Amino acid sequence: DAMVIQNPRYQVTQFGKPVTLSCSQTLNHNVMYWYQQKSSQAPKLLFHYYDKDFNNEADTPDNFQSRRPNTSFCFLDIRSPGLGDAAMYLCATSRGPGLKETQYFGPGTRLLVL
Amino acid sequence: GQNIDQPTEMTATEGAIVQINCTYQTSGFNGLFWYQQHAGEAPTFLSYNVLDGLEEKGRFSSFLSRSKGYSYLLLKELQMKDSASYLCAVGPTSGTYKYIFGTGTRLKVLA
Numbered sequence: 001d002a003m004v005i006q007n008p009r010y011q012v013t014q015f016g017k018p019v020t021l022s023c024s025q026t027l028n029h030n031v032m033y034w035y036q037q038k039s040s041q042a043p044k045l046l047f048h049y050y051d052k053d054f055n056n057e058a059d060t061p062d063n064f065q066s067r068r069p070n071t072s073f074c075f076l077d078i079r080s081p082g083l084g085d086a087a088m089y090l091c092a093t094s095r096g097p098g099l100k101e102t103q104y105f106g107p108g109t110r111l112l113v114l
Numbered sequence: 115g116q117n118i119d120q121p122t123e124m125t126a127t128e129g130a131i132v133q134i135n136c137t138y139q140t141s142g143f144n145g146l147f148w149y150q151q152h153a154g155e156a157p158t159f160l161s162y163n164v165l166d167g168l169e170e171k172g173r174f175s176s177f178l179s180r181s182k183g184y185s186y187l188l189l190k191e192l193q194m195k196d197s198a199s200y201l202c203a204v205g206p207t208s209g210t211y212k213y214i215f216g217t218g219t220r221l222k223v224l225a
Contacts, residue, residue, distance in 0.1 A: 031211045040122075042201060042215040043157070050211055090156055097206045100164065102147055103213060105156035 003027070004106035006091050012112045013081050021076040021109045023091030032074040033103065034066060035090040043090055049074065050096065078111075086113045116140050118216035120202060125222045126192055134187045134200050134219045142207030148176050148187045149201040151218065157201055160187070164205075189221075197223045 004025045013019040023032065031050050035043035046060045049068045063085070065077040078085055088110050092103040118138045126132040138146070145164035149157035163169055163178035163185060175188040189196055199218040206212055 033211075040199075040218075040220065042217045045212060048211055055211070088154075094206075094211065097144070097208060097211060100145060100162050101205070102159045102162060103157075105158070108154075108156050110154070 004091060004093055004104050006089075006106035006109050008109060009107060010110050010112070012114060013078075014114050015083065016080045019078050019081055019111070021078075021089050021091075021111070023074045023076075023106055024072050025091075025093045025104075025106075026072070027093055027104060028071060029093035029104070030071075030096045031094045032068060033090075033092040033094075034064075034074070034076050035092065036085075037088045037090055037108075046076070081111070081113045083113050086111055116204075116214045118202060118204060118214055120200075120216040120219045122217070123220045123222070125224060127224050128192055128194060130192050131188065131190050132192060132221065134189070134221065136185045136187070136202035136216055138183050138185070138202070138204055138214075138216075140204045140214055142210075143180065143204060144207045145205040146176075146178055146185045147203045147205060147213070148174075148185075149203065151199045151201060153198070160200075162205075192223050194223050194225065197221060 033048040034046045037043045047056045068074045088108045091106040094103045148160040151157040161176040168177045173190045178185045201218045202216045204214045
């Protein structure tokens with residue numbers, strides 16, 4: 001089945017220790033998104049790619065970076081995780097703008113910062 | 115500005131009907147999505163409305179009024195497994211790829 005895969009599902013890191021979360025998709029979608037979601041809150045968009053075009057949200061901290069080496073893969077790098085970065089990180093894809101084009105979400109990576 | 119409002123929490127009884135409302139004020143509109151999200155899991159797509167009226171899909175229906183900036187998700191014959199958060203989101207308009215999410219409504223279904 002075509003899908004969005006995230007690894008790992010759970011990640012524990014230490015305060016200030018860089019961490020990378022990965023996302024891959026077999027849907028061949030043009031757009032990939034990274035969201036941060038904290039408990040009982042809506043997903044917060046960090047950035048998205050349309051193909052290789054990168055779009056950063058204005059309020060995304062510099063601590064968060066992303067790479068998309070090809071259509072299938074996208075990475076979220078947190079350079080110096082703080083306690084406030086503990087959250088669920090969701091990767092999503094979509095075909096692009098158009099009527100009825102939903103997003104497809106991966107299962108998420110839950111990040112714990114010690 | 116972009117604003118989407120939903121009630122924070124709702125409680126209902128197994129077998130009952132519940133309506134979850136969503137009001138939106140966005141600079142553009144290209145359809146409204148409803149997602150279900152169980153605790154600790156990713157959101158999954160439930161329904162989509164772009165024209166006014168009711169869309170029915172089994173036990174779930176979604177309604178849209180564009181003039182009022184209003185949508186609701188109707189869940190019938192509630193089951194315990196329907197306990198989850200329900201997110202409404204406005205789809206990307208031309209030239210953007212961003213979905214605008216509401217804060218979600220946490221639904222508890224009681225036996």
